[in-house]
Amino acid sequence: MSDPVARRAPWIAGVLVAAALVVVIVMTTPWHLIDLPKPDATLDFTQAEIDRQNQFRHELLPWSTTSWILSLLVPLYIGFSPVGRRLYDVHRLRRWYVAVPVLVAALGLLASLLTLPSDALAEQVTRDYGLSTESWGLWLRDRAVNWALASLALTAIAMGLIALAKKWRTWWWAPAAIAGAVLVLGVSFAYPVLVEPRFNEFTSMAAGPQRDEFMQLAREDGVPVKDVLVADASKRTTTLNAYVSGFGSTRRLVVYDTLLKDAPPAQVRLVIAHELGHAAEGDVLHGTLIGALGAAFAVVLLKLLLGARMADPRRTALLLAMIIAGSALAGPVQNLVSRRIEARADYHSLRLTNDPRDFVEMQHQLSVRNISGLEPSRWRYWMFASHPTSPERIAMARAWGAERGDPVPPLVNR
The missing domain is CATH 3.30.2010.10 (Metalloproteases ("zincins"), catalytic domain)
Known part of the structure; x- marks a missing residue:
């Protein structure tokens, strides 16, 4: 094909995939289920319960936030600076398909070690509040398994992209986008069988x-x-x-x-009714479709940003940095969709059980037991909240009950 066609094709594909992604998100996400009153934690949580949650967050968030910042800044600095290429060269491994896995594993290990102190302090807070019961040995073992699985996944992605770019310098992105979408679909099937058993029996x-x-x-x-x-x-x-x-x-x-x-x-x-709601509404398939389109769009974006340079394995650290940056930027959108999906599952649970009173009590008990955030800051809510807050979920149940002549009184006497 001519050069003009090769130059325009990824732009056209990117626009089409992005448009499909937007359409799927807009048309399939349940944006409105019921008119809700303003959530009010003081209706259902005592001051002691609110104070305990606030104190828990006050002690936990400095360490968890430190880990999050380090997990972003370290790979971004290495990838977007000459350090990444120097680390690749220092291996002095002639075969790129050997050097790339070594570099990916090494960068992952470095990030894990740098966040180890703050992660350990965060873990200690959860222990102090009775949320964590695992031994330190099991905690370290879980971190090692996470590192190994992440390294394996990122190595497969990096090697696949580099290999395709070496074979088709101009059109590598087309088969890579298809492969990325298929990979997301495959992971959705394989995750329950291959990954979950690594952490639980x-x-x-x-x-x-x-x-x-x-x-x-x-x-x-x-x-x-x-x-x-x-x-x-x-x-x-x-x-x-x-x-x-x-x-x-x-x-x-x-x-x-x-x-x-x-x-x-x-x-x-x-x-259980809530979880069945996810299955009844096809939420796993919904998430898989969004993930597949997102993966295809990410590959096209890599083509537009890197072009034929993707074939250079010395840019592996840059590739990882771009994946991490893209994941962070996509997080708020993913969480927005997730919160709406979770709200629909709550609505499904109410319809299936017709039990708003026990639903309110359940959300109260779960929140107290899990020390869930009742009123997170706006930026944390958008960046990290994949579920509605407990007061939001209780407000839905209260509104649902009121519509059907079954009002739910506040759990706290005011």
Whole structure:
């Protein structure tokens, strides 16, 4: 093909993929479910509970924020400065397909070591407040597994992009964009089978009334669930949670053992109904589609920014820095969509159970138990909040109940 066509093609593809991504997000995200009153934490949380949450955040956030800043600044500095190419050269490995994995693993290890002190201090805070129960040995083991998995994933991405750019200097981005989208789809299928077992052990819930209730609830909701699994979360945390993992033949309902042990049955049922809402609404597929389009757009953007320079393995650190920068910039949009999706799952739970009173009590108990943020700062809310706050979720349940003649009184007497 002519040079003008080769120059215009990535711009056209980028516009088309970006437009498709925007259309999917705008058209499939549930932007409005119900008119909500202004959330008010003082309606349902005592001053002591609010003060405890504030004190927990006051002690935790300096360390978690330090880790986040370091995890961004270190790779960005290395990647966007000559340091990245010098680190590649220092290996003196003649084969690029050997040097690239070494560099990726080394940079990941460096970032992990630099954030180790602040991460450890943050972990100590969660221990002091009774949220973390894992041993320091298990904590270090989890960090090592995270480093290994991240290094493996980033190595595969970097080597794939470099190899394609070496083979097709001009058009490498086209097969790479397709491969990126397919990779996201594959990870959605494989994650429950290959990654989750690296951190928790899962056992099928024993036959009995509670399992039968969960399966019956799924049938009533029209959601095919392959199995109900219990995760041994208590070896790491005291928090309460459940989730639906995978889709198709890999879909299963996963329940924390802490939830089964410490939450009343009515509240457990509401949590399960929320998770079934994700499956009923196809949220995993929805997220996978957005992720696939996002991956394809990211590859086209790399083409526009790097061009044929992608074939130079000495720019591996720059590639990693651009991936990290892109992930950080995309975070607020991802969280915005996620909060809306989670709100829809809450709405689904209310419709399925018709139990706004227990829903409010459940959200209160979960928030107190998990010491969830009640009123995070605006920038933290946009950057990190993948779920609505507990007062926002309670406000939805209260509005839902009021519409149906079942008002929910405040949990705190004012």
